[in-house]
Amino acid sequence: MWYKILLFSSLVVALAVPEIKLVSFAQYQNLAEKKNNDTLYVVNFWVTWCKPCVAEMPYFEAAAKKFGNEKVKVLFIDLNYPREKEQVQNFINEKKVTSEVYLLDAGNPNNWIPAIDSNWSGAIPATVMFKEGKKVFFREGDMTANELDSIIKNKTGLK
Numbered sequence: 001m002w003y004k005i006l007l008f009s010s011l012v013v014a015l016a017v018p019e020i021k022l023v024s025f026a027q028y029q030n031l032a033e034k035k036n037n038d039t040l041y042v043v044n045f046w047v048t049w050c051k052p053c054v055a056e057m058p059y060f061e062a063a064a065k066k067f068g069n070e071k072v073k074v075l076f077i078d079l080n081y082p083r084e085k086e087q088v089q090n091f092i093n094e095k096k097v098t099s100e101v102y103l104l105d106a107g108n109p110n111n112w113i114p115a116i117d118s119n120w121s122g123a124i125p126a127t128v129m130f131k132e133g134k135k136v137f138f139r140e141g142d143m144t145a146n147e148l149d150s151i152i153k154n155k156t157g158l159k
Contacts, residue, residue: 017093018100022082025106025115031075036133039071040156042148045104045116045126047079048091052142053125057095059145064099067152076101079109079124129155 023031032041044060046053057076064074076097078088082105092101106112113122117138120126129137129151136155143151153159 017096017098020078020085020089020092020101020103022085022105023102025104025112028077028102028104028106031102032073032128032130033135034133035130037071038132039073040136040152041130042072042074042152043077043128043130044074045077045079045124045128047124048084048088049080050124054095056125056142056144056148057097059143059148061097061099062145063148063152066149067156067158070156070158072152072156074099078103131155 032043035041042060042063044053044056046057048054060074060076063072076099078101080088080103082103085103088101088103109122113120116126116128117135117140120138120140123140125142126140127138127143127148128135137151
């Protein structure tokens with residue numbers, strides 16, 4: 001009986017966690033950068049082995065829930081190697097991440113990092129926000145839950 005319950009609870013968790021999608025840089029751009037609408041797209045770049053990235057993930061998940069009824073969308077862009085997709089999916093399952101997660105397959109980072117922000121050295125975590133097809137925020141480095149909430153409120157006009 002215990003085994004069946006465990007199996008069932010694993011199945012429920014697997015269904016609640018989104019499947020990671022492999023995307024090119026052009027596909028990534030269509031997810032947020034090129035959306036010309038009044039939604040604020042909060043894009044967090046991270047990898048599974050980055051302690052600050054993992055530490056701030058719950059803040060982004062909480063923001064996605066907190067601002068879920070507003071025009072705010074949180075996207076995680078994972079920068080692990082594409083061949084590590086299963087490892088990333090297992091990580092997302094373990095952490096019970098519910099926001100959309102994409103694994104970027106864009107080749108040489110020196111070719112696409114400057115397109116996200118010319119001041120980005122490539123260090124992670126990094127967060128960029130887009131609204132009405134324009135970049136409205138960029139930060140290289142981690143942030144606290146309060147900082148993230150404050151920035152989202154500022155960029156959306158929420159109080």
